[in-house]
Amino acid sequence: MAATVTVVGLGPAGPELCTAEALQAIADHRHRFTRTADHPANRVLGPEAVALDHHRSAGSVEEACTRLVDEVVQAALRYGQVLYAVPGSPLVGEPTVELLLNDDRVSKVLIAGLSFADLAWFRLGVDPMATGARIVDAHRVSSELAQSCGPLLVTHIDTDAVLAEMVAAVHKAPNELVTVLQRLGVDGEHVEQVRWEDLPSRLEPDYLTACYIPGPAAADGVEVQRFVDLVATLRRRCPWDAEQTHASLRPHLLEEAYEVLEAIDGFDRETGTGSDLLEEELGDLLFQVVFHARIAADDGRFDLADVARGIHDKLQHRHPHVFRPDTEAAVTDPDSVLSQWDRIKQKEKGRSSVLDGIPQALPALAAAHKAMRRAAGIGIGPPEAGPVGDHGPVDDEELGDALMGLVHWGHRLGIDPEDALRRAVARFVTVVRGVEERAAAEGLDLADADEAVRSRLIAESFGV
Known part of the structure; x- marks a missing residue:
């Protein structure tokens, strides 16, 4: 048997x-x-x-x-x-x-x-089918609350830490009293209604603790779904929205992105001035994301859920120091996080160079910054040259003035600074790829190579 x-x-x-x-x-x-x-x-x-x-x-x-x-x-x-x-x-x-x-x-x-839920509904006098109530685990309360704004029976509130996370997960405190249920059916049974804000001070969690929330405020997921439904309605009923394509929305996406940047420039982190405008512009940019996802869904290609799932899984995979700390090398600072990100992305995409995937349409200054940041992850920097010497630390104002001076210098010489910088980026890219090819030929990992080996490969690529 x-x-x-x-x-x-x-x-x-x-x-x-x-x-x-x-x-x-x-x-x-x-x-x-x-x-x-x-x-x-x-x-x-x-x-x-x-x-x-x-x-x-x-x-x-x-x-x-x-x-x-x-x-x-x-x-x-x-x-x-x-x-x-x-x-x-x-x-x-x-x-x-x-x-x-x-x-x-x-x-x-x-x-x-x-089930414990049967006894809880009986003590509460609540018909879950009539009220649309749901049961959620307090250990997963953040993700669960994003799916509903209706009545909730939250279970397994077994520690102070779990209780604190549950309270923090609700962005807006419910107006109604919540009901605490503890040790139902045994000695010491306790059922009490309390204000939401009093839960941390009034409740002593244990493994038989639950809480009934009559109707928490709408969470992120609920509001996003309302917005997704609205965009779907616009696609069906509005002539302008109905005829749009990915290509026709391109200038609108660019415009909204620039307006977000402008709102960020006008935002004061200390006082919060400009928050309303930033919120509005982010909403406009979100509309573009949801709109593109809706177009793709109408074409049977993907939808917003696929987009969200994809970025969720990508971020999780590219943060092994957060989600798999026991199996990956630890990172100690933001720079090492970025270098690790680039290495993982390069492996994911099957790219031969850390510079692969930099958009050709990027402005030259942005392209230069991105190329130099990625190359720095494998220990390669641009040649030390230019009219501006190293005089110690500078702030963004001084750097801006220096860049303006370079642009003016190019203007006097009849040289387009955008074209000049783009050609410099191209030369730098050639050198970096040369170093990578030499390292691959010798079976070396540039990220792990010592300084002497890296310096030799760089010198050979620069033709020194």
């Missing part, structure tokens, strides 16, 4: 809320495991039951769940049949069961239990 794990739900409180089917399954199994020793119904399992409290020693929820499921599976492979008991119902807010169901090493039998 195949190794089998029977999963039973113990209900949300004491033994009186365990189902008859769950009690029979417990009686039929000799080898019993429970996710936590803290559940008030554990006594129905008997003293021989093993509590798998991996959350107390694991470094993360994911690690705790993985270790727990592996221990249960190994026990099933050893004994043939084991019982695994979880609080509430097996398929409501129980990540270990989700992980177990995807494990092909054993067969699974699930026995339903009364």
